Amino acid sequence: MRPEAAGGKFRCEGTLERELRARGFAAVAGVDEVGRGALFGAVVAGAVILSPDRPVRGLNDSKLLEPERREVLAARIRERAVAWAIAAVDAATIDRINIYQASRVAMRLAVSRLNPAPDFLLIDAVPLDLPLPQRPLIKGDARCHAIAAASIIAKVYRDECMRAWGEIFPEYGLALHKGYATPEHRAAIAKYGLTPLHRLSFEPVRAHCLFPLDYNPQMDLFETVGAA
Numbered sequence: 001m002r003p004e005a006a007g008g009k010f011r012c013e014g015t016l017e018r019e020l021r022a023r024g025f026a027a028v029a030g031v032d033e034v035g036r037g038a039l040f041g042a043v044v045a046g047a048v049i050l051s052p053d054r055p056v057r058g059l060n061d062s063k064l065l066e067p068e069r070r071e072v073l074a075a076r077i078r079e080r081a082v083a084w085a086i087a088a089v090d091a092a093t094i095d096r097i098n099i100y101q102a103s104r105v106a107m108r109l110a111v112s113r114l115n116p117a118p119d120f121l122l123i124d125a126v127p128l129d130l131p132l133p134q135r136p137l138i139k140g141d142a143r144c145h146a147i148a149a150a151s152i153i154a155k156v157y158r159d160e161c162m163r164a165w166g167e168i169f170p171e172y173g174l175a176l177h178k179g180y181a182t183p184e185h186r187a188a189i190a191k192y193g194l195t196p197l198h199r200l201s202f203e204p205v206r207a208h209c210l211f212p213l214d215y216n217p218q219m220d221l222f223e224t225v226g227a228a
Contacts, residue, residue, distance in 0.1 A: 012060045014050070014145040016135075020120050021052065027082065029118035030146025031111060031128070033103045034062065034154045039189075039205050040172070040179030040198050041165065042088040043099065045106035046154030047114050050146050054080035061142040062155035074156040077149045084149075085113035086157050095201040104128060110150075122146050169195050 020028045033045040050056065056076045058069070065073070078084055087109030089102040097105070108128055111118065121134035124147050128134060140147040159178055166174035172188045172195070179185070181204065189198070189208055200209045 010139055010142040012142055012145060012148050014055075016122060016144055017050065017146055018052070020122075025120040025133075027114075027116055027118045028120045028122060028146060029083075029111060029114060030122045030140075030144060030148070030150040031107050032124040032141050032147050032151040032154060033106055033126075034151060035158050035179070036099055036103055037181075038179035038199070039181050039185065039202050040091070040174065040195070041161065042090045042158070043094060043103050043106050044086060044088045044154045044158040044161075045103070045110040046084070046086050046150035046152070046157070047107070047110035047118070048077060048084045048146055048149040048153065049082040049114060049116070049118055050077075050149055051080055051082045056080055056145075056149065059145045059148040059152070061139075061148055062151040064142070065152070067159070070152055070156050070159075073149075074153050077153055081149065083114045083116060083118075084153055085110045086154060087113060088158075088161075091197050091199045094199050098201070099199075100126075110154075124151065165197065169197075 017028050027049050029047050029049045031047045033043055035041065035043045056073060058073060062070055087106045089106045094102040104126055108130060111121065111130060118132065121128065121132050122140060122144050123134055123136045124140035125136050125138055127136045137143055141151040162178045163175045171192045173184050177185050186204055189205065194205060194208055198205050200206060
């Protein structure tokens, strides 16, 4: 696979998938996550087995695509892929096990939901503890069609969730910044406080948390009852 085009930028291609199919792998899945750096909401993972007979043109890192283009490509991926799946891990779990582990959980869940099951994984950077041959690729969503497809469906799904949550928490502007640490989002946190879906282990959210992350109000209640 030619990892870089002229000028040092990665070129998104399907070469690696073709090479793996030529070696006998029939269900090569791309896996990626989105929302890892956000202050609000779940981290979302996508997994996609693309069809060699029904290609999707224009695949690339979801961050490099305009929102309207992502929407179009996501619909084509869902229509033409052999299999696709999405999984999410919520903010409370992120705070409990950390964002790296939560991202890996989301990716494993997405892979487990593929039908048919994959026989090889191409993953954006992060290895997964699954009993499958796999290859993590740095900047994989900018280099590999299958990983790019996974990033696109995950991004479109998470953006839809942010728009829905934005109607419930209109003060925070979630539909615009998708939960990331923009000046507008940080100002809203400072003014309105935190929602139940903010990631308390992330800065600058942590600075506005009224209790330590390991605080358990039920434990205080039990200790008070016991002392009586």
